[in-house]
Amino acid sequence: MSKRAEELHLNAFLMGVGHHEAAWRLPESDPYAGWDVAHYQNLARIAERGKLDSLFLADSPGQHGDPARRPAGQLEPTVLLTALAGATEHIGLIATASTSYNEPYNLARRFASLDHVSGGRAGWNIVTTAGADAARNFGLDDTPPHKERYARADEFLEVSTRLWDSWADDAIVADKSAGVHADAAKVRKIDHAGRFFRVDGPLNVPRSPQGHPLLVQAGSSQNGKAFAARWAEAVFTAQQTLQEAQAFYADLKQRAAAHGRDPHGIKILPGIVPVIGDTEAEAADLDRELDRLISPEFARRQLARLLKLDPDALDLDDRLPDDLPSEDEIEGAKSRYTLIVDLARREKLTVRQLIGRLGGGRGHRTFTGTPVQVADAIEEWFDNGAADGFNIMPPVLPSGLEVFVDKVVPILQERGRFRTDYTGTTLREHYGLPRPADSFTTSPAVGVSV
Amino acid sequence: MSKRAEELHLNAFLMGVGHHEAAWRLPESDPYAGWDVAHYQNLARIAERGKLDSLFLADSPGQHGDPARRPAGQLEPTVLLTALAGATEHIGLIATASTSYNEPYNLARRFASLDHVSGGRAGWNIVTTAGADAARNFGLDDTPPHKERYARADEFLEVSTRLWDSWADDAIVADKSAGVHADAAKVRKIDHAGRFFRVDGPLNVPRSPQGHPLLVQAGSSQNGKAFAARWAEAVFTAQQTLQEAQAFYADLKQRAAAHGRDPHGIKILPGIVPVIGDTEAEAADLDRELDRLISPEFARRQLARLLKLDPDALDLDDRLPDDLPSEDEIEGAKSRYTLIVDLARREKLTVRQLIGRLGGGRGHRTFTGTPVQVADAIEEWFDNGAADGFNIMPPVLPSGLEVFVDKVVPILQERGRFRTDYTGTTLREHYGLPRPADSFTTSPAVGVSV
Numbered sequence: 001m002s003k004r005a006e007e008l009h010l011n012a013f014l015m016g017v018g019h020h021e022a023a024w025r026l027p028e029s030d031p032y033a034g035w036d037v038a039h040y041q042n043l044a045r046i047a048e049r050g051k052l053d054s055l056f057l058a059d060s061p062g063q064h065g066d067p068a069r070r071p072a073g074q075l076e077p078t079v080l081l082t083a084l085a086g087a088t089e090h091i092g093l094i095a096t097a098s099t100s101y102n103e104p105y106n107l108a109r110r111f112a113s114l115d116h117v118s119g120g121r122a123g124w125n126i127v128t129t130a131g132a133d134a135a136r137n138f139g140l141d142d143t144p145p146h147k148e149r150y151a152r153a154d155e156f157l158e159v160s161t162r163l164w165d166s167w168a169d170d171a172i173v174a175d176k177s178a179g180v181h182a183d184a185a186k187v188r189k190i191d192h193a194g195r196f197f198r199v200d201g202p203l204n205v206p207r208s209p210q211g212h213p214l215l216v217q218a219g220s221s222q223n224g225k226a227f228a229a230r231w232a233e234a235v236f237t238a239q240q241t242l243q244e245a246q247a248f249y250a251d252l253k254q255r256a257a258a259h260g261r262d263p264h265g266i267k268i269l270p271g272i273v274p275v276i277g278d279t280e281a282e283a284a285d286l287d288r289e290l291d292r293l294i295s296p297e298f299a300r301r302q303l304a305r306l307l308k309l310d311p312d313a314l315d316l317d318d319r320l321p322d323d324l325p326s327e328d329e330i331e332g333a334k335s336r337y338t339l340i341v342d343l344a345r346r347e348k349l350t351v352r353q354l355i356g357r358l359g360g361g362r363g364h365r366t367f368t369g370t371p372v373q374v375a376d377a378i379e380e381w382f383d384n385g386a387a388d389g390f391n392i393m394p395p396v397l398p399s400g401l402e403v404f405v406d407k408v409v410p411i412l413q414e415r416g417r418f419r420t421d422y423t424g425t426t427l428r429e430h431y432g433l434p435r436p437a438d439s440f441t442t443s444p445a446v447g448v449s450v
Numbered sequence: 451m452s453k454r455a456e457e458l459h460l461n462a463f464l465m466g467v468g469h470h471e472a473a474w475r476l477p478e479s480d481p482y483a484g485w486d487v488a489h490y491q492n493l494a495r496i497a498e499r500g501k502l503d504s505l506f507l508a509d510s511p512g513q514h515g516d517p518a519r520r521p522a523g524q525l526e527p528t529v530l531l532t533a534l535a536g537a538t539e540h541i542g543l544i545a546t547a548s549t550s551y552n553e554p555y556n557l558a559r560r561f562a563s564l565d566h567v568s569g570g571r572a573g574w575n576i577v578t579t580a581g582a583d584a585a586r587n588f589g590l591d592d593t594p595p596h597k598e599r600y601a602r603a604d605e606f607l608e609v610s611t612r613l614w615d616s617w618a619d620d621a622i623v624a625d626k627s628a629g630v631h632a633d634a635a636k637v638r639k640i641d642h643a644g645r646f647f648r649v650d651g652p653l654n655v656p657r658s659p660q661g662h663p664l665l666v667q668a669g670s671s672q673n674g675k676a677f678a679a680r681w682a683e684a685v686f687t688a689q690q691t692l693q694e695a696q697a698f699y700a701d702l703k704q705r706a707a708a709h710g711r712d713p714h715g716i717k718i719l720p721g722i723v724p725v726i727g728d729t730e731a732e733a734a735d736l737d738r739e740l741d742r743l744i745s746p747e748f749a750r751r752q753l754a755r756l757l758k759l760d761p762d763a764l765d766l767d768d769r770l771p772d773d774l775p776s777e778d779e780i781e782g783a784k785s786r787y788t789l790i791v792d793l794a795r796r797e798k799l800t801v802r803q804l805i806g807r808l809g810g811g812r813g814h815r816t817f818t819g820t821p822v823q824v825a826d827a828i829e830e831w832f833d834n835g836a837a838d839g840f841n842i843m844p845p846v847l848p849s850g851l852e853v854f855v856d857k858v859v860p861i862l863q864e865r866g867r868f869r870t871d872y873t874g875t876t877l878r879e880h881y882g883l884p885r886p887a888d889s890f891t892t893s894p895a896v897g898v899s900v
Contacts, residue, residue, distance in 0.1 A: 176477075202513050204513045
């Protein structure tokens, strides 16, 4: 395939001191950095120096992982991103938030507020949250069924988008002499009554700079892809091979088109964990050093939990058992489960080797090499129908982001593949995505004035 | 009563372009300022220049008030205060949040995050949220009964405080060579199962600088005072006369003592709307100008709604009807209802005069005078058992806060009544309140390790 005319998109996926689970054990790492806003502000400024489209925080409302083994938990993302908005001027700010464990009025309002505070740089990574740890903080025994979570997510988005549209862009008239602040006909209730939610509205925040925050999604199960095809404007995905990534890319663009959407209106960004050295040998050394620091016993227990097995069923120096459950039997992170099992079988990995691969990127693609090799790897997928950009997951932070920004980005810029400066002011503009029209423009007769 | 030895406490209650409902109509006011983070950052810096203890944002998760008449709604307070944390260094940051329309895990986490991001400056004004407008955004037909709201609030606080205490202060050991990040015995579940909530925990945020955010409360009904006596460390209250304020002050200190608490551990701050001029005549002119800008028809409708009457039952030039409901029949803001009715009857106000008084501070005490007179009024209540400090509600913003900080604060400082610089770094230190010990110190055997 020939070189694509448009530029690619880059997102910095920030996670404490790095995506590699043992990163905190390196001499350079500050093990308290995960709760230090100055650490995140530094990362945000590095990403903005590289002219990246956006930065992103994952999240779950529960104690995710074993706090004895690695830094566990994180500051709440909408709070943390608001602090990063004040430390940056251009870069987009994408926070994960769960549709299963929030109320749409509260969450829609928080994202509208972040969009106002950041001048139009807010994005929402919509998740339905797998894991009993989270469920048990919200009155439940276990994660609700996968299909139910996505049904709730669909209705959650219907409510949220209508709340964001409950003020016309030009609702505030501010006529001081007449004493009229807003045009009452341009602020209206939504009167939503559905299976999961009843919300009268309107939102108590005027329409925000982007209209809606950028809608991002990351689940790759059948339900997840159906949801993405309807709602997502950017998709973070975990793909190990070019072929898998091409198939996922074609499938999702096709599904979006089937919803009557422009396939260019949904940007697909596979994750990549770039382990970078000035030479191949240096990169391989970093890779080995990180894997050496993984505690295999802890990791074996975590893998067993994910595969719904007793830890004793996993021998570190043997392959995965043959009789694993099918994806249908998994109610948690379905697509991640399948990806891990497929990776282990395709590459005939022992449990120990699999742990090493997962320690780096939890199922995302690890790529070890020089800056030129990383840039080549990015271009190959971008030019061959596998990606519109990449979700960059540095194994160690801040050093892994610094080397990407200072050594890989300039190569991509020289090759004309990536912007040399910001040309827009909003996150939507960075991704080349339109600002949604308000509902008063598209259907002026709908709704009831307040 | 003699002059008190300790210093008083001052909180800046920020609200858009001012507490007077017609403030936005003044030539100086920016009617879009309510959604402009730069406006609030400017206010926060002014308050910090005055060495104020804290600033505060009220809130309701619904469209509160008529958007045609005055700026309605506001950015979500935990987001907005995070943005203000980045613009200031010392001042405390108090956000209102509802126990009726949030989940404790999410909210406890957000306040812990704000406390981390601000370096120990977070406070939570705990409200149970009156008003059908909010209820109807959360699947309900109307506000839940008053008693039920407070029962939920009590359990919400039990859960929240236990979540904040689910990490010991010294839980993170960061032993890189052993690969142990946190001491597993110092991070534990809370396993709460109550009438309203089931929450396993632990929180996914380590213990924050203050341990708990400062707990603030503002309801003055019987249920509200019982709740404050148990939980509140600072109380914002609306009192019109010295005698009423003294009675409220004595009652609440007594109730706190009955809970085994130190009465000095609960600070009482009545609201005051200072209308300030260099001369009495200038102050009176500003007062008149503001009242002239109130739209009486809008205000009459709002008053009628609060009093549960038909608007036609209120004649602008007559007094309130005699046959009003008793506080017991009000399920909304009970104490505000009684305060307004008492004010109208005590001062024999017409509806038009009452509207003028409420337009300034919605039931809070308006004081019109010179800087010296305002300082005298503050000292009188402070020295006579009516207040530990004041909740300053400028009628116009930023000018009303500027004049208070630049002209009233220096008088209080000269008289030795107020700090001339910050002596502590946390909000608790500003108020002279202790940092709560973690539960591992007070009851090391309770709870289950994760």
